[in-house]
Amino acid sequence: MLRYVLRRLTLLIGIVWVISVGSFYLIHLLPGDPATVILGTGASPANRAILYRQLGLNKPIIEQYFVWMGNILHGNLGTSFISETSVASTIRTALPIDVELIVLSQILAFAAAIPLAMRSARKPNGVLDRILSAGSFTLLSIPSFIIIVLLVLVVSIKLGIANTGPSSYVSLGSDWVVNLESLALPAFTLAVGSFVIYFRVLRSDLIATLQEEFITMARSKGLRQRRIMWRHAFRPSSVALLGAAGVNIGGLLAGGFVVEYLLGIPGLGYTLITGIASSDYLLVQGIVLVVSVGVVLINFVFDFIISVVDPRITRE
């Protein structure tokens, strides 16, 4: 077990290192002088000089990397030339919003997916299973940006429910009721996407597990259906679910920007898009780095949970 965790941890560090190199090198992959990319063509020589000093652009590339890395390890992601604020502090205010949104959506998704998948798997091809499978399949084909657009159209425009439309975001600290209202539609949208994945994965695994001999064995011990479902079937079936959740939550952190952007919720995604729009290179680089590392960490945590749930994994 310990060896497994250590091995994964080594891999994690390796991946984070590669990500850091990637993010660092991104600017050199782009055509043109880095200073021009960052500052735009009409930058003043004074600004260029500051930038050169900040990034050490006149030094060899290896050294540049260490300067850059050193800054990052001190929590210094640079200061944006556009907004003239520290990138790190911008990220610090934006990140909690994403976390709240993801937590809300995952609670909704799991609360719906687990019991429904259990019901569905108990009688595969039964009426409920057919309805749920067809429904989830249809939802699978509706991108989240369409769901959120349609939700806004119906809920906030046609029904006129307050605080649900674009630009109604209020921080959790100032008014938690309005905050929840304003996050309702995006959280629901993200929950729908997650639900579809979780439901389908868990259902198909449960159906497979329920055909296993050890389930027959559990029945022949005289256990009740409920106990068999929860104690014997759920845990071995949840490995793929956890794997999917890890990837999906990482994906939400990286790809949740669409809903944020549409509703003007100032999370990381929204900040990223505005950064791109204003060609704020340092901000984009900082967010890419933070999100990538976040995704890798989330995957690591879920891999760990999986290895606890299924002892077979660490033994391979």
Place this chain on the structure above:
Amino acid sequence: MSSVLDDVVDPEALAPKRLGALFWICVGWLALNVLGAIFANVLPLVNPLYQNYNAINAGPSLHHWLGTDDLGRDILSRIVYGSRVSITVGIGAMVIGFGIGLPLGMLAAFRRGRLDSLLTAFMYVFLAFPAIIAVIAVLSFWTPRSLFKIIVVIGLASVPLVYRVIRTATLAVAARDFVTAAKVQGATDRRILVKELLPNIAPIAVSFLLIGVATVVTLEGVLAFLGLSVNPPTPSWGNMINESRTVMAQNPWLVLFPSLALCLFLLCLNFIGDRLRTYFDVTEVKL
């Protein structure tokens, strides 16, 4: 032991296999979309960029079957022309993704050894990196944007995913005895790859290809929302949905029709992929 397993009657195994009518309806719809995209110039459609100021935000009518947008452009025509972008990006990116990922994945899984370890480690690092962020980051700073660049960036970003799916599938097939048997009969590696492995991973590859196209088409929509897809006024499904948001309250058709076109397209792709998997009895490869 299979002799004992035979004793258990499995109703599923005895069922005659059929693709079903819905499958062919989906194939038909996709074909219609693709043909429309190819022959859009020849079809009796209004120029999608022509602005008819006499019919702004018009609802569906005989003249404009699906109505017009806020600039008086014909929605049906824009949807048909817009499908060109979506379909080109979807197919183009997957051609790149499979062109690179499929041979590499098969080779790595078949040869194993150092080539496999190196390639797989490399690909897995890229997999850990959120592809969507990478695509956005590269596209946002790689100006001026063009359809070609979008296809290349998405295509390259999909290589690690394709590689993983194909490699996993090939590993499963390569472990079977008939591959060893071919080796033992003196077949060359190339012959084994083409004659023994490829036909057996083809069902998985095709079904993943369809799902891949669906994902890329969705991604194009996302890019359009961020203004990173083709530049307006060239229509794409994503562009159309994005532009219509501002006038959503006045003209809901503007959101609904392109959304419907996109969703139906995705639904058909997903459904065909899903049916093919069941038909060829492929256990679901987690995507």
Place this chain on the structure above:
Amino acid sequence: MSTQLLVVDDLHTTFRTAAGLVAAVGGVSFDLATNETVGIVGESGSGKTVLARTIMGLQPRSNVEVRGSVLLDGHQVVGASEREMRERWATDVSMVFQDPMTSLNPVMRIGRQIDETLRVRLGMDKRAARARAIELLAMVGMPSAEHRYRAYPTQLSGGMRQRVVIATALACSPKLLIADEPTTGLDVTIQAQILNLLDDLKEQLHMSVILITHDLGVVATRTSRIIVMYAGRIVEMGATRDVFFRHRMPYTRALLESSPKVSNPSHTRLRVIPGRPPNLSTLTSGCAFAPRCSSASERCHQERPSLEPAEEPGHVFACWHPLAATELHEAPR
């Protein structure tokens, strides 16, 4: 019939499949006395596993039709609900499954899998159940049982897992144990250990045992009676020695003669029967063995023979052209 623990009467198990009705068990009758071991022998498709599960009341609920009667210790199994069967399982009847790799929950410690039964069915508290589970593990010959109590199935060898399965099956001291190919996947030396263990436990716990197998070697010395099944029906049944040495049904003979023996000199030509076991969904009205039988006549293809008594008590066979009764098929010394 008071001494009979199990009475199976005209039992049919039919699966409704997309390819039509499949009569996996087509009219089986036999009974089993207390503390008796009966062997059920058959090839794939003979219906022996389905028969076992039907007697257990464990067949899948959908697409299955069961007719006839299975009286287990006076309780009717056919038509009983899962709730009713839960009262019978583990305490009256238990099953040891073929593959110990798949019949244990891979993510549950083995101790938990045993004491779960004790707690749920016998209402034992946690500590008592744990102590009893360790006792059971020791009983089935698990070395350092206390330590292994916390092991996961993947940490055990195939033989050890099968011991755990047996311990679980015996946790509530059932009156009847059905062992379905309990040693098929195991090595020769381990197979002998497990079969001896089952023998000992049967005496110790005063159980009846149904031993299901495709291997005549497994049942030759460990059963008092043998049932030979073919295509979902009993084709011959009798005392073990009678079935081995005075069998009347050509299939029984073919089965015996086609299995190679250690005592054969090398390059012994085996007597074979052509063809393979039949497909259950395409059975005709005649004897199912007729297409492979050398003495089959027109009648065999048209009309199915019923079980007729042989000279020896309790020995029955189903054949229109039985092997001569005087013919003794003593095994070569």
Place this chain on the structure above:
Amino acid sequence: MTDAASPLLSVRNLTVTFGSGAHSVSAVAGISFEIAEGETLGLVGESGCGKSTTGKALMKIVAPSSGTIELDGVDITRLRGRALRNARTRMQMIFQDPISSLNPRRRVRDIVAEPLDAWKSATGSARETIVRTLLNEVGIDPDVYGARYPREFSGGQCQRISIARSLAMRPKLLICDEVVSALDVSVQAQILNLLEDLKAEYGLTLLFIAHDLAVVKNVSDRVAVMYLGKICEIGPSDVLYEAPAHPYTKFLLGAALEADPDVTVRGEVLQGEPPSPLDPPSGCRFRTRCPFATDLCASDEPALREVAPGHHVACHFPLTTLGSSPSPSPILG
């Protein structure tokens, strides 16, 4: 070993090691044997003893770590590329799982013709003739079944197709790896007889790998017994089965289940399970389970030595031909 003339296959000190460092497992730990032309050598042992790995190493499907494999005087461990592929066609292998051995997406006639196509050794009508002959030879009608796919065949039929394919290049040596263990008893006998017929017709030499002692006895001229990667006994099959000299062989035979109610109900059963090949015991690998083991067995590894003409055993205290007690005077190996 002083076998007549030069053997067809001569294996010297063959070792196969998987993994490296602390996790390395010697699945085959230095074995030597020979097979004379036209002979059948049986290779028996329990799971994990390295018998299948030996078969695969001979075909170089797994790479031998050391040792030589001489086929017709040519050491194939040194061959690479085309020369290796060429050498492989003179040996062929049939696998345990008949279904997995055939490509599900190819027609039966193309499967059988695969070696011909790979070598372009026969095309057009010549290819057609060879395929038809081979299929007829194994009892599959080429007109009816030639164009079908493997999923339409039963396990026994698939194994026949595999055999037909393996004969296409007219090999001299056929390695059969558990070829009948997945088949029903009656089908198993058909395949065994078929192999015997083809062996005579094609002048084949057979290496027959199996866990079933009875099956091996029935087909083999000589038998080698493996335990934990080593050969512990090798000799003419009748002699070896009649009077095993290695205690392990004796226990293995004692545990084999004979389909005969008159054999002794219970022989001495070997206790415990084989140790992990990750950490094999010092000296004799069987000593941890051997009732006759002494300190000598722990310190010195016994080498194979001849106890009777052609009968070799790796034991410090081989059993005398009289029975079960070990011979009194150890001979240092």
